[in-house]
Amino acid sequence: MSTLRINVVLFGIGNIGGALIQQVLESQQFFLEKKNIELRFPIITNSSLAFFEKEGLKNTWEANFAQSAIPFRVEDIIEYTENQGLENLIAIDATASPELVKSYISLIQNGFHIVSANKIANTLNHDFYKEIRRNLKKFDKSYLYETSVGKGVPIINTIRDLHFSGEKITKIRGVFSSSLSYIFNRFGNEKLPFSKILQDAEKLGYTNADSREELSGNDVAEKVLILAREIELQVEITEVKITSLLLPNLNRKHTKSEYASRKDLFDTPYKIAKLTQKEHHVLRYIGEIDVESNTIEVKLVSEPINSALGQLKGTDNIIEIYTKSNGVNPIIIQGGGTGKQIVARGVLNDILKISDRMQQLDQTKYKERVWL
Structure with missing residues (x-):
């Protein structure tokens, strides 16, 4: 089977986000060999600017971001992924922003799984908490947030x-x-x-x-x-x-x-x-x-x-x-313990769990096509 490409949209390139990108770059070959997946970052953002990368991140992502990032709204990111036909989407919330949390439901409705180190969404009123879960079930998406409580502890x-x-x-x-x-x-x-x-x-x-x-x-x-x-x-x-x-x-x-x-x-x-x-x-x-x-x-x-x-x-x-x-x-x-590397590794672990689920679904679809 062909390699499964996972498109990761990273919100937040501070300490955790930057460490996450570096960990992925360092382990990319390992993931290809052991899991047959490619983790790609088509979009990375800070609080106000986004960098759109069509060919995937290179080791010069920081320079690329500084030179080419533009103002964005979450709606712009959703539109971009639709126009580019990007599949297997995971949104990463490596911010501490209450604003991004407001877009979780819209992201889920538009094809994104979510991984978050930000605990805000799960601490708001219980009606919002239930509404996220209702949409996850309706659109068959995952929302993982292990690092929001325990960092590297499960x-x-x-x-x-x-x-x-x-x-x-x-x-x-x-x-x-x-x-x-x-x-x-x-x-x-x-x-x-x-x-x-x-x-x-x-x-x-x-x-x-x-x-x-x-x-x-x-x-x-x-x-x-x-x-x-x-x-x-x-x-x-x-x-x-x-x-x-x-x-x-x-x-x-x-x-x-x-x-x-x-x-x-x-x-x-x-x-x-x-x-x-x-x-x-x-x-x-x-x-x-x-x-x-x-x-x-x-x-x-x-x-x-x-x-x-x-x-x-x-x-x-x-x-x-x-x-x-x-x-x-x-x-x-x-x-x-504490530190950006530990939190980033926990976020990456959640990404890989969702990637495994995507791969199982992809294999099921492949077997169905072969059978037909």
């Missing part, structure tokens, strides 16, 4: 497989933030003030330059909301109870400069929290879905140092999945 697939095999999941809890994992892992093991470790995390790029997004708990809340919806709980983000790590006197109401200059205010309350724990315990910032009590929480807890959550190191995430069959012994998924 959390979503594991939970989805358990749920749809009929297993009753009773609780999900864990550390979902690589940045907060790093901060509290160091805080538990070192005699340093909280503010010093927080500043180190910012300098290393583990948090945003303004770390209040991570400390607010919103990122973890969105991740646990996504997992709750994977087990078909009809919940909204407003139903997630968030205990923020920010302080009454240092929070998102303050200016960036005020926040940057007053981080030492964190030191006393977190030192007290650390010292007033039980012996051989450490602090962890977790998300928790308790199905039986119908609660979803994001909170700071104290864990035994020899427990699964207590023994974390580095920037690892760890998730405990409690089921009716396993009782008090959870399924544990641990790993992750």
Whole structure:
């Protein structure tokens, strides 16, 4: 059989998108030999400009983009793929944009599968969430987003497989933030003030330059909301109870400069929290879905140092999945780390899953033609 060409439209050529292109270029021959597929990037975009490449990306894609990119709308991209007769379409959302999310349904309706590292679509109101799934079913398309929660860790697939095999999941809890994992892992093991470790995390790029997004708990809340919806709980983000790590006197109401200059205010309350724990315990910032009590929480807890959550190191995430069959012994998924290469590799893995599905369909059509 001939090689199957997969046309990947990449929205977002920042850190993740750029790393993804490089990984594909480096592995293209491997995919041809092992999977008989060619991953082609006919269109790449940033937030406002798109580069249309008829012959596929070369190693000079960055120069080509800088020289030839033009303003675009998503409608222009859909029209281009139709005019060029492009098939086997996958749209990649490597942005953090709420605007692109609004076009997911239109993309699905016009022949695109979707792979996203952007978690926004799955955290909006439940009506929108259901409408995406209705269109996926109607147009027989896939939407994969493993990296929106676990980066390189297969959390979503594991939970989805358990749920749809009929297993009753009773609780999900864990550390979902690589940045907060790093901060509290160091805080538990070192005699340093909280503010010093927080500043180190910012300098290393583990948090945003303004770390209040991570400390607010919103990122973890969105991740646990996504997992709750994977087990078909009809919940909204407003139903997630968030205990923020920010302080009454240092929070998102303050200016960036005020926040940057007053981080030492964190030191006393977190030192007290650390010292007033039980012996051989450490602090962890977790998300928790308790199905039986119908609660979803994001909170700071104290864990035994020899427990699964207590023994974390580095920037690892760890998730405990409690089921009716396993009782008090959870399924544990641990790993992750942080960085653009890990996220890009996870996105590429989702692309390859959809490509495998396309290839199976193509082989079925080929056999039908031969039979006829």
